């Protein structure tokens with residue numbers, strides 16, 4: 001029987017690339033996003049390509065939405081095998097200007113969302129009595145703290161920490177919890193980061209912040225969704241069964257650990 005994977009925030013960007021790769025790996029796919037319009041259009045693309053898939057709209061920062069997401073997946077496909085906590089948001093701000101709303105919102109989506117998604121998936125894996133895999137979107141910003149990205153970096157450090165704790169507590173239930181840590185991928189997230197960053201520097205134009213980051217990549221190019229999906233595919237597969245609690249960097253050579 002085909003395995004079933006949920007990918008949050010998969011209407012576009014890295015999540016869509018991951019969902020596409022997992023479908024090629026033979027998974028039935030549950031697409032998910034807060035952006036209903038984009039989600040509908042992505043579902044149509046997947047269906048047109050013959051992928052056995054459904055779409056569930058929701059907000060990862062709401063615990064009930066995350067449990068509903070798992071329920072809808074199991075109602076449609078009878079089981080769950082892989083849950084990718086991919087959805088995340090960015091925020092750009094000098095440290096002295098970080099405000100309460102942006103702190104709360106970014107932690108709520110990136111951190112609370114990951115915790116609630118992991119809880120919902122793990123409870124389902126335990127109920128099924130099967131092996132389960134939770135795969136979290138961390139970042140190089142979960143290993144290194146970047147100027148202007150202080151809040152975002154702190155959320156990704158928290159994701160790495162929860163990846164460690166959850167992997168330790170859930171190992172006895174045959175559940176692996178790992179994370180992928182991308183570097184610089186030219187998705188809509190980086191369009192927003194670039195646009196915000198250049199506002200703070202008189203000598204910078206649109207595209208410059210992105211270029212500065214890309215120029216620091218040893219392999220000489222920015223990341224494609226497929227590069228990230230290659231790692232997630234491995235973490236979702238049986239080949240990674242002896243790996244848990246790891247936050248693995250895939251960045252073409254920016255951060256060396």
Ligand SMILES: NC(=O)C1=CN([C@@H]2O[C@H](COP(=O)(O)OP(=O)(O)OC[C@H]3O[C@@H](n4cnc5c(N)ncnc54)[C@H](O)[C@@H]3O)[C@@H](O)[C@H]2O)C=CC1
Nearest residue numbers: 009013014034059060087088137139182184185187188189
């Ligand atoms: N693009 C990059 O260079 C990097 C991205 N990442 C991480 O990878 C993940 C995906 O990033 P991208 O695809 O670049 O971002 P993106 O902004 O292009 O796509 C994120 C998707 O998540 C959805 N989303 C946002 N808030 C949501 C919520 N509350 N509930 C459900 N869905 C929500 C958006 O509608 C969007 O479709 C994020 O967690 C991000 O932090 C990590 C390192 C680098």
Ligand SMILES: CC(=O)C(C)=O
Nearest residue numbers: 139140141182183189
């Ligand atoms: C967007 C991101 O995750 C960075 C700069 O590492």
